[in-house]
Amino acid sequence: MAEEVKTPAPPPPPEGEKKPAAEKPAAAAPAAPAKPAAPAKPAGPVPVPWTSPLVEKYRSQYGSGLDPLTYLGQNYLSVDRSLIPDILRLLRDEEQFDYCVDITAVHYPKREKQFDVVWILYSFPRNERVRVKTQIADGASIPSSVSIWATANWLEREVFDMFGIKFDGHPDLKRILLPDGWNGYPLRKDYGILQQDKEWVQINLGIESGQ
Amino acid sequence: MSFPANDRTNLELETPDKPYLDSNELIINMGPQHPATHGVLRVILKLDGEKVLGTECVIGYLHRGVEKIAENRTYTMFNPYVDRMDYVAAVSNGLGYCEAVEKLMNVEAPARAKYIRVILTELNRIASHQLWLGTHALDIGAMTPLFYTFRDREEILKIFEKYCGARLTTHAFRIGGCQYETYAGFEKDVKNFLTFVAPKIDEYETLLTTNRIWLERTRNVGVISAADAIALGVTGPVLRASGVQWDLRKAQPYAAYSEFDFEIPIGTNGDTYDRYLVRMVEMRQSLRIIEQAVNGIPEGPIMGKVPKVIKPPVGEIYHSIEAPKGELGYFIVSDGSTQPYRLRVRPPSFVNLQALDIMVRGMLVADVVAVIGTLDIVLGEVDR
Numbered sequence: 001m002a003e004e005v006k007t008p009a010p011p012p013p014p015e016g017e018k019k020p021a022a023e024k025p026a027a028a029a030p031a032a033p034a035k036p037a038a039p040a041k042p043a044g045p046v047p048v049p050w051t052s053p054l055v056e057k058y059r060s061q062y063g064s065g066l067d068p069l070t071y072l073g074q075n076y077l078s079v080d081r082s083l084i085p086d087i088l089r090l091l092r093d094e095e096q097f098d099y100c101v102d103i104t105a106v107h108y109p110k111r112e113k114q115f116d117v118v119w120i121l122y123s124f125p126r127n128e129r130v131r132v133k134t135q136i137a138d139g140a141s142i143p144s145s146v147s148i149w150a151t152a153n154w155l156e157r158e159v160f161d162m163f164g165i166k167f168d169g170h171p172d173l174k175r176i177l178l179p180d181g182w183n184g185y186p187l188r189k190d191y192g193i194l195q196q197d198k199e200w201v202q203i204n205l206g207i208e209s210g211q
Numbered sequence: 212m213s214f215p216a217n218d219r220t221n222l223e224l225e226t227p228d229k230p231y232l233d234s235n236e237l238i239i240n241m242g243p244q245h246p247a248t249h250g251v252l253r254v255i256l257k258l259d260g261e262k263v264l265g266t267e268c269v270i271g272y273l274h275r276g277v278e279k280i281a282e283n284r285t286y287t288m289f290n291p292y293v294d295r296m297d298y299v300a301a302v303s304n305g306l307g308y309c310e311a312v313e314k315l316m317n318v319e320a321p322a323r324a325k326y327i328r329v330i331l332t333e334l335n336r337i338a339s340h341q342l343w344l345g346t347h348a349l350d351i352g353a354m355t356p357l358f359y360t361f362r363d364r365e366e367i368l369k370i371f372e373k374y375c376g377a378r379l380t381t382h383a384f385r386i387g388g389c390q391y392e393t394y395a396g397f398e399k400d401v402k403n404f405l406t407f408v409a410p411k412i413d414e415y416e417t418l419l420t421t422n423r424i425w426l427e428r429t430r431n432v433g434v435i436s437a438a439d440a441i442a443l444g445v446t447g448p449v450l451r452a453s454g455v456q457w458d459l460r461k462a463q464p465y466a467a468y469s470e471f472d473f474e475i476p477i478g479t480n481g482d483t484y485d486r487y488l489v490r491m492v493e494m495r496q497s498l499r500i501i502e503q504a505v506n507g508i509p510e511g512p513i514m515g516k517v518p519k520v521i522k523p524p525v526g527e528i529y530h531s532i533e534a535p536k537g538e539l540g541y542f543i544v545s546d547g548s549t550q551p552y553r554l555r556v557r558p559p560s561f562v563n564l565q566a567l568d569i570m571v572r573g574m575l576v577a578d579v580v581a582v583i584g585t586l587d588i589v590l591g592e593v594d595r
Contacts, residue, residue: 045317045524045526047526071526071527071528072314072315072317072526072528074528074529098441098442099441099444100444101444101529101531101538101540101557102529102540102542102555102557104542104555106544106552106553107553118542120529120540120542120557124441124455124457127462127463129529131529149442149444150439150442150443150444150565151442151443151444151445151562151565153565154561154562154565155444155562162278175271176270176271177270177271177274177594177595178271178274179271186276186279187278187279187553191279193276193279193280193282193283
């Protein structure tokens with residue numbers, strides 16, 4: 001997805017970024033052990049299925065809605081959107097994932113379901129981390145987890161602020177870092193790095209442009 | 212003296228058909244330009260007399276879009292930017308970022324680099340705590356600690372300056388190790404600092420620990436229970452002062468921390484005084500770590516085998532470290548190019564600040580100042 005990136009000003013990044021995209025197999029070959037015949041996937045570690053008692057327990061319950069994987073020793077669950085509130089609640093109540101480290105999102109504009117929403121969870125009793133991921137479409141909403149972890153309040157507000165993802169049942173869903181009247185969601189890939197809400201800047205700051 | 216007509220209408224509260232404003236409740240605005248908010252934090256306070264009924268934080272005045280910048284810079288180019296988040300603990304930010312990218316590339320820094328990293332990071336932890344102590348005490352009304360802590364922090368900044376040329380935004384580490392070998396006399400400087408600062412920490416304590424005014428202003432102020440702290444995702448000294456013995460340096464060791472012997476101090480009441488004590492012990496524990504590291508620093512290379520162009524394989528990683536303020540995490544998604552596809556910073560100050568509301572409810576306005584100080588937030592990191 002590197003071709004999405006628009007970098008108007010600095011000269012070095014476009015060079016460094018276009019070449020690798022074109023010659024991916026050639027550049028990947030020296031770093032990795034001899035594995036030349038991998039056309040689509042670049043050489044390197046790939047996610048492998050994650051097996052553990054926790055996973056077995058929920059897999060029998062939820063079946064294909066759950067895809068447990070491990071990458072570089074870190075476990076994550078790809079979960080169907082419809083299972084989200086249940087899985088998160090079970091993870092806290094039954095598996096002792098009592099600390100919600102972070103909630104964030106990733107934008108993939110070319111996908112049908114454009115957003116990945118990611119919960120990073122930690123369990124104090126188990127000293128273990130797990131990530132829960134789900135995919136949602138642009139404009140779709142997702143159940144809020146403020147009732148599960150109080151910390152989700154500001155974290156969800158930031159995701160809303162930066163991506164425009166709505167959380168159903170959030171007590172006070174409004175922008176947190178950007179001003180209230182701002183237009184646009186800056187961490188979406190179609191929002192350029194130099195883009196700004198000119199109208200807001202002109203009205204509220206009394207200057208032509210913030211650049 | 213006459214007021215313009217439109218100004219006076221704002222002051223007229225008695226409108227016959229509307230109910231009277233409840234004269235006991237008052238909404239006032241603290242900040243964003245206020246010396247006790249440690250930067251540009253705006254807190255809207257709902258007060259009954261001097262008692263706080265509720266608060267709302269308005270943040271974002273320092274938002275620079277660090278995560279957006281990351282998506283438009285190469286991994287190497289983004290490295291200095293992380294120093295500008297928590298600018299009083301820039302070394303920790305750099306350590307977290309470099310280790311996250313290393314993990315994503317599946318490379319490891321050499322042992323010597325890890326030791327240098329630990330020494331500098333722990334020095335920075337002491338510097339950060341010293342700055343916290345000075346400003347926190349100043350907010351509460353004790354002016355002397357500020358001069359003492361800034362005097363001693365200077366020695367740490369001098370070591371940084373000699374090592375990498377910068378005092379505050381150090382950019383000390385590179386992906387794969389350290390760029391600079393230690394300068395001649397580095398170890399002597401660090402050892403001198405250890406013997407210099409240990410009695411100074413005792414000196415801060417003689418000013419405050421049994422000081423009656425300090426006790427009155429901090430004991431049972433801003434209490435947060437362990438359960439609340441965990442639910443709110445609070446980390447770092449604030450969590451430990453509530454009695455949770457959890458420190459990422461022990462729980463999930465990174466760099467070379469598993470090789471050192473140190474303790475994790477905890478508090479019992481979760482009040483401002485306990486958080487003060489926890490941080491004081493943490494400074495001493497940092498000295499212990501530095502002493503072990505500087506005595507056992509191995510020989511060898513300082514850069515791992517990292518390609519010139521940093522191009523991690525497709526994948527994602529979350530890596531976090533124990534920054535002076537709490538858990539500092541980086542979630543990086545790579546698409547196999549030279550730039551991160553998505554880089555998320557999990558800032559400890561941002562999450563800890565959320566606890567302000569429940570910590571000050573029912574307390575006095577003056578306690579809000581104490582609690583903002585004890586949370587040890589840096590607005591550069593809250594807003595990113």
